[in-house]
Amino acid sequence: MAARSTGDEDFHRKVTYCDREYQEHSVRYEIYQVPIDAEEETRLLEQHEMLKLIYTDWNNGLYAPIVGEPEAILDCGFGTGAWAYDVAEYDPNCMVTAIDICPLLAPSDQLENIDFQIANLNHRLDCAEPNTFDLINSRFVASGIAATRWPNYFRDMHRLLKSGGWVQMTEWDLFFRSDSDNSDALQALHEWSRLYTEALGSSTRPEGKKRSRVVQDFEVWMRMAGFINVSTDVRDIPTCAWPQDAHNRSIGEANLTNMKGLIHSLGLYPVTSRRLREIEDFHDLIEAAYAELSDVGAKPYIRLHTTFGMKR
């Protein structure tokens, strides 16, 4: 992947923590404390495929029909680059700009209509002139956005959009629920959410403080930034194969692997480096949470939110 850097920092140096690999720069400055190793890359690629099964009513499972036919697209926090690649392949006439501070390995074939850049979403977005994009996609970046940054993140996206352009913000609401009203069966998962929230909020660096649950505020922040036609698509996604119908059962099956990976990846560094749990205790909690994610009787699920807004 030909990634361009906008600064002098070395974005390629890695550090190992508890057998997981992180970008040294992002960990040191508390920007994004999630692994960027092969394990996380596989999780993100599989999660991307699962999302296409979830959003069967979208264009190729990539963006909602409401967006129209975008010609210029920005992907914020591209990760493996899978969404950017799929969009660029789906419509070879559209130009995709994709930005990230610590990308994971991307698929090897470079497409001519993608421009990958290194940029920190916590800084003013200057990857393009104002009024450039028809669509801005931002998916699963919440663990790297400073708590105080959100309103300006939306303002920046608004500035970069053309009139009539759309923002599409997808995030998990990181709280696990039971469809059989048996939240007692999800105690370890609730403890994970509590610890993760506490860990993200307890950084002493302004950029380090994050919010674990943000989706509830997206519509307000979007309207404050000037977006119109704001709406949210909420879907309940099972965390194991408990649904009756085959389609949702297979989504549940895929999401079990995904959520097992997610709670380990997201929680490990923030929770244990801030000593909210010792590493062994954290792993015990994760083992208990794995059992709960796969408890068919409790019908566990998690909410997936996508909020849309249009620039007037």
Ligand SMILES: C[S@@+](CC[C@H](N)C(=O)[O-])C[C@H]1O[C@@H](n2cnc3c(N)ncnc32)[C@H](O)[C@@H]1O
């Ligand atoms: C969980 S991955 C999601 C990747 C991709 N959007 C997807 O849906 O598969 C989050 C990505 O956002 C990036 N990210 C998080 N915070 C960021 C920040 N402050 N600046 C730039 N990139 C950031 C991370 O480096 C990572 O690649």
